[in-house]
Amino acid sequence: xxxxxxxxxxxxxxRGQNVTFRCDPISEHNRLYWYRQTLGQxxxxxxxxxxxxxxxxxxxxxxxxxxERPKGSxxxxxxxxxxxxxxxxxxxxxxxxxxxxxxxxxFGPGTRLTVL
Amino acid sequence: xxxxxxPEDQVNVAEGNPLTVKxxxxxxxxxxxxxxxxxxxxxxxxxxxxxxxxxxxxxxYGFEAEFNKSQTSFHLKKPSALVSDSALYFCAVxxxxxxxxxxxxxxxxxxxxxxxx
Numbered sequence: 001x002x003x004x005x006x007x008x009x010x011x012x013x014x015r016g017q018n019v020t021f022r023c024d025p026i027s028e029h030n031r032l033y034w035y036r037q038t039l040g041q042x043x044x045x046x047x048x049x050x051x052x053x054x055x056x057x058x059x060x061x062x063x064x065x066x067x068e069r070p071k072g073s074x075x076x077x078x079x080x081x082x083x084x085x086x087x088x089x090x091x092x093x094x095x096x097x098x099x100x101x102x103x104x105x106x107f108g109p110g111t112r113l114t115v116l
Numbered sequence: 117x118x119x120x121x122x123p124e125d126q127v128n129v130a131e132g133n134p135l136t137v138k139x140x141x142x143x144x145x146x147x148x149x150x151x152x153x154x155x156x157x158x159x160x161x162x163x164x165x166x167x168x169x170x171x172x173x174x175x176x177y178g179f180e181a182e183f184n185k186s187q188t189s190f191h192l193k194k195p196s197a198l199v200s201d202s203a204l205y206f207c208a209v210x211x212x213x214x215x216x217x218x219x220x221x222x223x224x225x226x227x228x229x230x231x232x233x
């Protein structure tokens with residue numbers, strides 16, 4: 001399977017704990033994105049990487065959130081001191097990042113976080 | 117700022133009937149437009165996109181969408197609905213911007229399609 005993969009698929013944690021999610025993009029894609037989706041809403045942009053560089057972060061991404069993409073391959077999203085309001089589906093997407101292309105994003109299956 | 121509106125939270129259609137899911141957009145420049153489908157507890161699956169050229173775009177699973185620049189719309193259509201088409205559908209827009217440059221994608225709030233047997 002050469003699609004975007006995410007692990008874990010589900011995570012249940014207690015308030016105040018730290019969690020880390022992993023995303024493996026489509027191998028030839030330069031760009032990687034993290035989104036958050038809550039019930040009844042569309043995906044909300046969190047952050048974007050071009051190769052290993054984090055080029056844009058949303059105001060939604062508080063200082064408890066950090067994302068990395070070492071070596072421009074997989075990415076991790078860490079949430080420190082989780083709060084109940086962090087409960088959501090966290091989606092990862094990747095795109096080719098080619099000049100002149102529509103740069104279609106392809107999504108992984110998501111990680112559903114539940115904070116108790 | 118760019119935006120997407122999906123005016124219907126839910127669309128119900130009988131199996132075999134044509135379906136339309138509406139989307140309007142606002143963007144400062146020329147748009148790229150996308151439709152995605154989401155099944156329960158899954159990520160978004162790409163259906164189709166409008167880049168340029170023919171206003172009628174054909175995509176996966178028999179879906180098509182019509183770009184209307186004057187009405188700033190990009191409605192999703194299918195001639196004959198299947199029960200398996202029942203899912204959540206998202207419209208998205210991205211400004212073209214400079215070639216190769218990054219432009220943010222904005223998603224609508226989604227429309228739940230229910231196909232009734």
